[in-house]
Amino acid sequence: MRPTVYDIAAAAGVSLATVDRVLNQRPGVRIVTREKVEAAIRDIGYVRDVAAANLAKGRVYPLVFILPTGDNSFMHGLYAEVRQAMTRSALERTEIRIVEVPAFDPPALVAALDALHGQDVAGAALVATDAPEVRTAVDRLVDARIPVVTLVSDLTGSARHHYAGVDNIAAGRTAARLLGRFLGGRKGDITVLAGSMLVRDHRERLEGFAALMAAEFPQLRLLPVLEGRDDPEITSGLVSEALAGSNDIIGVYSLGAGNRGLIRALKATGQGRGLTVVAHELTEHTRAALQDGTIDAVLNQDAGHEVRSAVRVLKATADGQGFIAGQERIRLDIFVKDNLP
Amino acid sequence: MRPTVYDIAAAAGVSLATVDRVLNQRPGVRIVTREKVEAAIRDIGYVRDVAAANLAKGRVYPLVFILPTGDNSFMHGLYAEVRQAMTRSALERTEIRIVEVPAFDPPALVAALDALHGQDVAGAALVATDAPEVRTAVDRLVDARIPVVTLVSDLTGSARHHYAGVDNIAAGRTAARLLGRFLGGRKGDITVLAGSMLVRDHRERLEGFAALMAAEFPQLRLLPVLEGRDDPEITSGLVSEALAGSNDIIGVYSLGAGNRGLIRALKATGQGRGLTVVAHELTEHTRAALQDGTIDAVLNQDAGHEVRSAVRVLKATADGQGFIAGQERIRLDIFVKDNLP
């Protein structure tokens, strides 16, 4: 049988009330007594029964997810996953609220973060836009002892407790490796398509991609980056134009969202050119494109895992607990035609 | 506030005792009354507080993991992960026991399974060896209302509740796709290395691999499968011999364990031949080989995820509950040099 608070009391030769004071760091215990109790806790190997504790406390975790607006499948998927998490609220003792802010808009994000102060919030998750003022706003929350995790896009240099997302530099390098190997020594130009260089995840993907390309595939030349703002329409136009303007393009790397537009342009302009294409984020559109051969590989981050991980980490952090690092590492999924879920 | 059993009682106009009888399917309730209560449960949207219920029941989950012996890194990793899960027992109300059986030995596995009858077991996980007698032994457990999940290797056709592992046909196809694309149109022979055709996962990987190769990369010829019994020594010998015997080999697919031997042979015999190699299972050996370029891609199943998933599913099934399918799907990880964790 697992030891309980009664066992601690017996082992330490103190009363239950004193054990409780030590366990919940309430005042009114001499240091010697406190140490005696702590020793007993270690000795008998007591672990607090979190379920019982939460029951007694009537604890709920009001969590806030700050998400950018955005009309692309990835963001839609992310919203859907957060809403899924909401449906599990009763079971998980969470109360999740979504705060929507304009994308790529640091002041709006800062305002949303600052608004949390004084509210009843057990933790916050945000898709970070990389800007100094966002960093300090996050730090203010952390100072206010509110757990913060970044989602999808990180905010290095800030005091956020955790990042629930993939390593985007590694993602860029991986994309380069796949594209380079798939092209099997051919020589030509590569078009890179991004959403916006204002978000850290896109910058990092490009950084990793460009670095590995330069180092290992010198026969491939990177064309200037096209910024499609994660918007299918803009993206479609840019790609069509690029493909029409050059016959040397043999590969495409799409590191942002808005792949609906990319795919449309590829089908219209790229047909029969033998393009090798690597894109990010598995959506219904990229899935279909993988299947019909328009795209050769898709790198993906599982939004569901990211959201569930964020919730677990926020709860654990709010309780001052640790978490299983391996379980909370968000992996970079690589999909080809054959391993689609 | 979440509705409680008291709210059900009030809503249905019955007493708490009756609600309890309905909730825990105890006898002594007329059908009309039972339906009244069930309607009330639906109406007010009651969800049982599992934490409180488990507390009241003093529930613990005695789980058994039946694992094959095996001196390869993957099995070592699997054991380590199960032991990790044991250290979390106190928190998760589990009591995990490992039963070790000889690998590739159906009768031993059957004996281990049958031994569980009558024991206090809330669920069992096993690495299945594919044989009819194993199937019926699993079915006997399921008939005895003991939740069963297969781990790593499935047992289709049996009544197991869940499979915590990857889709191995898809894994084989994916390996073929990567190898085929990486070889970029070159013509030559491919050596395939397996552990044993007695286990379903190896058979399935080969099946997927051969099918896709034949369909999409006809310029690549598959050599007869080498069976290394997941043993580094045997594997090393087989590979050295094969490489020495032919200069037409341009690719290797290692679909089992025992890659330590493969890598040793490649370094000794394959150096400078420009071999493209795809292997399974990320271990310290395959990781190093990826990094130094001996292996080009590694397909992996995360043993930690598999074990944690098995535990979650067994507990949920024991409670007659469902689980989040997306969370319990074990993904096929693809690693190249650049996205190693």
Added chain:
DNA sequence: AAATTTCTGATTTACGTACATCAAAAATGG
């Protein structure tokens, strides 16, 4: 209608922890 049998209600205890209150004991200051 009486005698059974089957349901239902009321109440209590328990699980492991949190939290509050009040009295008693011990330590500290002067």
Added chain:
DNA sequence: CCATTTTTGATGTACGTAAATCAGAAATTT
């Protein structure tokens, strides 16, 4: 050594559910 402050003990209630008991009500049988 007394007065004061600090520390500790004893006890009770609560969280939401499970499980048991026993009395009483309703349904069924005779």
